[in-house]
Amino acid sequence: MDLKTLRYAATHEWANLQGDICTIGITKFAVDQLTDVIYVELPDVGDHVFTGDSFGEIESVKAVSDLYSPVNGEVIEVNEKLLNDPTLISEDSYEKGWMIKVKVEPKTTLDGLMSLDKYEKQIASEGH
16 A cells, blocks of 8 residues: 555544545554554444544553544445454554445545645654
8 A cells, every 4th residue: 555645634544535435544653652452443334434533442552542533424344354353453554454444425535634744744743
């Protein structure tokens, strides 16, 4: 996956919009901050997610963090492998570790999210 084509939320989720399907996960930076991921709670297929609202939780040995949706829409697929093996998120948060796929409303864009350059500037300014 080309990280430059993804869009990023300030809360460290990434989004990849292809047509009306948006794949969502968390960034490697977020995984590195969490360290060892031990559990993930994801929504069910058919659930609706809303921009800026929590759609689940990720738990590491250090902390529990909410996962925030960068888009509005209906969950059409959940990465079931993560429920049995959340370490996939740590191994590869972009390919194997994607979390949910959302069918978005027509004309949805990711314009409100950051480019890779802006995201990298944000995490640099957070002092990490």
